[in-house]
Amino acid sequence: MKFRLINCFFFYFVCFSVFSQNKIDLKAVFDVENRKISISQTIRYYNTSQETLDTIYLNNWGNSYSTKITPLAKRIADEYKNDFHLAKNKDRGYSVVTSIKQNGIDLEYCELENSPDVVKVTLNNPLMPKDYYEIKLDYVVRIPNSKFTKYGLTNEGDINLRYWYITPAIYDGNWQYYSNEDLDDLFIPKADITLDLYCPKDFKVTSELDLDSHTQNTNNQNLKLSGKNRLNTKLFLNKQKIFNTIQNDDFALVSGIEDKKLQVIDKVLITEKILGFLEENLGKYPHKKLIVSHIDYNKNPIYGLNFLPKFLKPYPNRFQYEIKLLKIALNNYLENTLLLNPRKEQWLMDGIQIYYLIKYVDEYYPKMKFLGSFADIWGIRAFHAADMKFNDKYTLVFMLMARTNRDQKLTMPKDSLLKFNSNIANQYKAGLGLRYLDDFVNKDIVENSLSEFVKENKLKDISTKDFEDLIKSKTSKDISWFFDDYLNTRKKIDFKIKNVIKTEDSVTLTIKNKRENSMPISLYALKDDSIISKTWVQNISKSKTITIPRNDANKLVLNYNKAIPEINVRDNWKSLKGNRLYNKPLQFRVFQDIEDPHYSQVFFMPVIEYNNIYDGLSLGARMYNKTVLRKLLNYKIEPRYAFGSRTLTGSTTISNIHYLENKNLYRINYGIGASYSSYAEDLFVRRITPSLTFYFRDDNDFRSNKRKILSFRYIDIHRDKDVNNILTSSEPNYSVFSARYIHSNDNLINFGKWTADFQLAKEFSKVSFKYEYRKLFESNRQLNLRFFTGAFISNKTDLDSNYFSFALDRPTDYLFEYAYLGRSESSGIFSQQFITAEGGFKSKLEFPYANQWMSTLNASTTLWKYVLLYGDIGLVKNKFDSTHFVYDSGIRLNLVTDYFEIYFPLYSNLGWEIGQPNYDQKIRFKFTVDPQVLLGLFRRRWF
Known part of the structure; x- marks a missing residue:
């Protein structure tokens, strides 16, 4: 009896193992003209858990394009890309389920409220452990435009597909379903897949699946593709041939990465070299074909190469093509063989990929420099950056985030990471961590374990815990620090040698x-x-x-x-x-460089400026310690000689930064700055400003754009007196204490920011409040609102000067904090510069100042594309005068929001300005030339 029970159990186990393979059978009819795919599909999914299931979940990521409020839409908008939000309905796409049946009986199903690309299905009969459900679905997919995620219909008429059909969600004690957020991280079980495709015969179809049969009629071709133990397969329908196949024994690499400067024989040799490297280190690929597409590289490039103009070629063509091909081949190999949860456990796949990229370059290109051939150019080769090896870039780039307190732990879910961390820094940190662990354990234990882990666990249900157990079993050393601190925290590494006592031995x-x-x-x-x-x-x-x-x-x-x-x-x-x-040793260098830890570095940079009103040509030098990687203590000394005024001018600053980890108060800045410069012809100003600033963010959500800043400054101004200018004749010298609080939430769709400011000086005290709101509607109409109100608590200044008064259209900037191109001009092009401050009016009206209080409302809305209509209203109150109602209106050309705008006044208190004399002098412009400000356009998409 006992023997019979054992036999029965063994028979059950074998049957379950052999026959419990998930299956997806799909028939897809492509209507390319209408951008639709009609799909009939059968899904068989086995319940490998110990629980009975009444409901199941399906991934319908094709529906993530359906509205402008899906998680995908929000993710794209979070990264300041407006192409999805402004897209027409026909460009976005959708996936509409028309029926789901089990044994011919309709099932109840619905989309999740906050995740319309996940379908909840109620089964007619509970799904028991070790049993399977089989359902049949009918649905229609509308193909989105490829400009959103690079998958979809291209401008050339090609169709690139990924996550285009419905797949079962995994249940492992919890349902593992997620919405599409353009992270390429769908987590699904392996399955035997059969695709029956009907598409126009003028398309060349490329897939990793095996081609079973192929028939053609007058207009269409019928393709049958299949594969065992597959994940969500990519499918490419191209009008022209863009993929080339290189066969190696019974394995083929299908590549869409092109380099026209390489001969075919070179590409063949490179491909064979890479395939040999992959097989040696990761084992044999379990399928017959591996696809490496141009989309894969565009979404996961060799960062640095992708930012350079095409005419700049720092690396040999062979190396550049080779490293591109290797990176994507590694990524796709691991993605198609390791059944890790890519949203929660991506660090391991990233780490293995970067580990072997570093190993490959060390092995085949040990002398390749970080700057490539640029490192040998006269002038450049004097920089420390020219000495760096190619693989040094991984530490450098990761440190860009770690040194600015923007790094995130490796085990954080992928959708919680900043774009820069998800795409670059965390990948590099993972690879560097495995190198660190390997160096510590020694004897190539980690490298051999990585190879063993991949070879032994292909297409098996695994987790990163399995990798941890494997590594710990290979060494007697305590490596818990790697999994506890390096992976699971943001703790930095920083050691120092001190108290050295030496003897002869x-x-x-x-x-x-x-x-x-x-x-x-x-x-x-x-x-x-x-x-x-x-x-x-x-x-x-x-x-x-x-x-x-x-x-x-x-x-x-x-x-x-x-x-x-x-x-x-x-x-x-x-x-x-x-x-x-x-x-x-102390080292002096011309121009900023990457820091060399062997030296105490001081950098010099020549400074050339020209001001045709004040100083004429100014020549000088900037001496500073700032390197590419941010330091905590920074100083800058910048003396200049102005040939026009024949005067030595310049500035100096010293500041220190404190970063606080795992706190909402994440940064504290304090320092002092001093400057001596012209503010009018033959008139100079000396400014000394100590400051203290606190920066706050949501420490649990780095992707949130909510920021809070609390700053304290003391501005001491000493100006040359100008007896001909009422603005400086009465109050040439003054000191102001300023306390300011800023609360902002800078987003593409909804922008909100408010500022409260308090100023205290010997002759006055004042408070002000400003609120800004910007809304981008689905119709591409933009609404901008700005409210400002300010009042003097006390004012003992000369009421005729208005130097400290609130300004309606152009503040006097007595704190010298605005980037005026010409600070004191009352006529000419520089006087027409507009900076959104205080009253925010564009027209210059009869009552430009308020020495008691002022309240204004600025608004603008879209007329057509970047052309907006603006209007301003306000109340201006001066002492011993009645309150005045002011208004203006006009056209705003919003070429680059907040950076380059032009304002054309139409109607105001002055009447129809457009018909008045000297109208060209009424036109205002906003223009920003500060490189740090312009870099904000880049930063807000990545950080």
Whole structure:
């Protein structure tokens, strides 16, 4: 009896293992003219859990394009791209389910309220453990325009598809369904897939599935494609041939990455080289074909290469093509074989990909420089950046985020990451982390384990915990720090050598851990540039004192091989020669560079300015310590000589930054700045400003654009007196204390910002409040509202000067905080510059100032595309005068919002301005030339 039970159990197990394969059978008829796909589909899905299921969930990501409020639409808008929000309905696409049946009986189903690309289905009969459901679906997919996610219908008439048909969601104790957010991270079970396609015969169809049969009639072709153990397959329908197949034994690489400057034989050799590398390190690919498309590369490029103009070629064509092909082949290989949850466990696939990219370059291109051939150009080769290897870029780019307190932990869900972290920094950090772990464990244990993990777990249900267990089983060293601190926190790595005591045969030193973590650090003893010893130091809670043999060493270095992504390596060196200056020699460099930790660097940059009103030609130099990576302590000294005024002018600043991790108050800035410059012809101003600023954000949601800033400044102004100018004759010198609070939520669709300001000076005190709101409607109509109100608490200034008064159309800028091109002009083109401040009026009216209080409302709305109609109304109150109602209106050309705009006044208190004399002098413009401000256009899409 016992033997029979064992046999029955074994028979059940074998049957379940053999026959419990998920299946998807699909018939798709393409109506290219109407951009529709009619689909009839059968899904068989096995319940591998121990629970009984009454409802199931399906991924219908084709419907993520259906409205402008889907998670996909919101994600695109969050990254300041308006093409989806402004798209016509016909361009967006949808997926409409017409029926879902089980055993011929209709099932109840609905879309989730906040996720219309997920379908909830109520089964007629409960799904028992180890059993399966089989349902039949009919639905219609409208193909979206490819400009949104690069998948869909292209301008050339090609059709590129991914996540285009309905798939079952995974149940592993919890339903693992997510909405499409253009992250290419659909999590579905492997299945045997059969596609029966009917499409126009003038299309060339490319797929990783095997072609079973192919028939053609007069207008259409019928293709039958199939494959076992597949995930959501990509499908390309192209009018021209863009994919080339290179066969290697029984495996083919189908590539859509083109480089017309390479010969076919070169591409063949490169492909064979890469396929050999993949098979050696990751094992045999389980399918017959691997597709590498141009879309894959465009969405996951070699960053740096993709930002360069095409005429700049720092790397050889062969290397550039090779590294592109390798990166996408690695990504697609792992994506199609490792059944990890890509939204929650993406770090491991990213880490493996970057690990092997680094290994490949180390193995085949060890001398390739970060700047490529540019590193050999005279002038450039003097920079430290020219000395960097190609693989040094991974640490550099990750540090761009870590040094600015914008890094995020590797185990955070992919949809919670900033775009820069998701696409670049976290991938690099994951790869660097595996290199760090490998260096610590030694004997290639991590590399061999990575290879074993991929080879042994292809197409198996796994998690990152399986990888952790595998690594820990291979070493006796304690590596819990990697999984606890490196992966699961934002803790930085930063160590320092201190208190060195040397004898003839030993060195005693203290290593300080400047951060709260349990991560180890490597200590090298060098004689000149030769390594004498390497020691791993662990369990440094705050500091640890150790003694090592000297062995003629003359230098101690932490993290010498830079295998550890340490946030600050400038204090990792200690000389044993007795000369403290030798420890960090002073280095002077022309122009900004990437920091060299071996030196204390000072940079110089020539400064050339021209001001045809004040100083004429000005020549000078800027001396500063700022490198490409942000430092905490920064200084800048900038003396200039103005040939027009024959005067030495300039400025200097010193500031310090404190970053606070895991807090809403994430940054504190404090410092002092001083400047001496012209503010009118032959008149100069000296400005000294100490400041303290607190920055707040939502520490649980870095993607949120909500920001709060609280700043305190003391502005001390000393100006030359101008007896001919009432603005400076009565109050040439003054000091103002300013406290300002800013609350903003800067988004593409809804922009909101309010500011409260308090100023206190010897002769006055005042408060003001400003609120801005901007709404972009689905019709592409924009509404802009701005409200300002300000009042003096006390005002003992000369009421005739109005220098400290609220301004209706052009503030006097007595705090010298606005970027005026010409500060004191009352006529000419510079006087027509408009800066949105205080009253915000564009017309220059009879009552331009208020020395008691002022309230204004500015509004504008779209007429056509970037042409808007604006209107301003307000109340102006001066002492000993009645309140005046003011208004103006006109046309606003919104060429680049907040950066380049032109205003044409039409009607105001002055009447019809367009018909009045000298109308050209009434036109106002907004123009920003500050590179840091312009970089904001880039930053808001990535950070």
